Amino acid sequence: EAQVTQNPRYLITVTGKKLTVTCSQNMNHEYMSWYRQDPGLGLRQIYYSMNVEVTDKGDVPEGYKVSRKEKRNFPLILESPSPNQTSLYFCASSGLATNEKLFFGSGTQLSVL
Amino acid sequence: QKEVEQNSGPLSVPEGAIASLNCTYSDRVSQSFFWYRQYSGKSPELIMSIYSNGDKEDGRFTAQLNKASQYVSLLIRDSQPSDSATYLCAVNILSDYKLSFGAGTTVTVRA
Numbered sequence: 001e002a003q004v005t006q007n008p009r010y011l012i013t014v015t016g017k018k019l020t021v022t023c024s025q026n027m028n029h030e031y032m033s034w035y036r037q038d039p040g041l042g043l044r045q046i047y048y049s050m051n052v053e054v055t056d057k058g059d060v061p062e063g064y065k066v067s068r069k070e071k072r073n074f075p076l077i078l079e080s081p082s083p084n085q086t087s088l089y090f091c092a093s094s095g096l097a098t099n100e101k102l103f104f105g106s107g108t109q110l111s112v113l
Numbered sequence: 114q115k116e117v118e119q120n121s122g123p124l125s126v127p128e129g130a131i132a133s134l135n136c137t138y139s140d141r142v143s144q145s146f147f148w149y150r151q152y153s154g155k156s157p158e159l160i161m162s163i164y165s166n167g168d169k170e171d172g173r174f175t176a177q178l179n180k181a182s183q184y185v186s187l188l189i190r191d192s193q194p195s196d197s198a199t200y201l202c203a204v205n206i207l208s209d210y211k212l213s214f215g216a217g218t219t220v221t222v223r224a
Contacts, residue, residue: 033211042201042216043157058211090156099145099164099205102212104156 002027006091006105013081014113021076021108023091029103030096032074033058034066036087037107043090049074050096081112116140117204119215127223132189134218136202139183145205146178146185151217152198161187192222 004025013019025032033048035058045058049068063085065077074093078085089108094100120135134148145164149157163169163176163185175188185204189196202215 035214040216043214045211045213048211099162101147101159101162102149102157102203104158107156 002103004091004093004103004105006089006108008108009106010109012111012113015082016080019078019081019110021078021089021091021110023074023076023105024072025074025093025103026072027093027103028071029093030071031100032068032091032093033102034064034074034076035090035092036060036085037090038087046076046089081110083112086110086112115215116206116213117202117215119200119202119218121216121218123219123221125221125223126192128192128194130192132192132196132220132222134187134189134200134202134220136185136187136204136215137183138185138202138204138213140204140206141180141183143183143204143206146176147203147205147212148174148176148187149201149203149214150198151201157201189220192220194222194224196220197222 007022030051034046035043044060047066049055091105092102094102117138126132148161150160151157161176163178169176173190177186199217199219201217203212
């Protein structure tokens with residue numbers, strides 16, 4: 001089954017404690033992206049990648065890191081989480097054509113205390 | 114100015130009525146336009162895509178695109194309670210190769 005697998009589904013942590021949210025896709029997609037979703041603000045792009053070792057900033061990259069060492073994986077790293085990073089996070093992937101459908105992971109609800 | 118703007122909700126319609134959702138975008142060279150539906154607590158799912166001016170129909174959903182006016186809309190005919198969700202407009206911003214989303218419009222269909 002074609003899918004984007006994101007873990008964990010829920011995460012509660014404390015300020016400053018490094019964390020990683022994993023994302024993996026099994027569709028051989030070149031393009032992968034991370035979004036955060038906050039009430040009234042919609043989906044905002046954090047980082048995206050168009051292929052292995054190719055990553056670029058989205059609209060809200062501050063406080064986040066990503067890596068794309070393998071085509072299927074695109075982890076999101078918060079080196080020193082802060083309460084304003086409390087949000088719902090989605091990983092997504094697609095092919096590179098501009099009309100490609102985005103496949104989303106099931107989301108990670110992060111709370112930073 | 115936001116790249117993609119949607120009419121603010123929430124939008125409440127009676128069962129069987131037409132729900133009309135609007136979206137405007139700022140990038141004139143955008144080529145691909147999408148509507149995603151998101152149920153509460155779930156991830157977005159694609160319900161419509163449109164690439165050329167005019168109407169595109171898929172079941173009870175009709176997407177309308179007017180590139181000159183930089184406007185895209187979604188009509189839901191014969192609205193059902195199962196259509197109650199947040200609808201996200203997404204536009205491909207070619208200059209940055211990214212998909213920009215609007216804030217979403219929450220639709221509630223009253224039985």
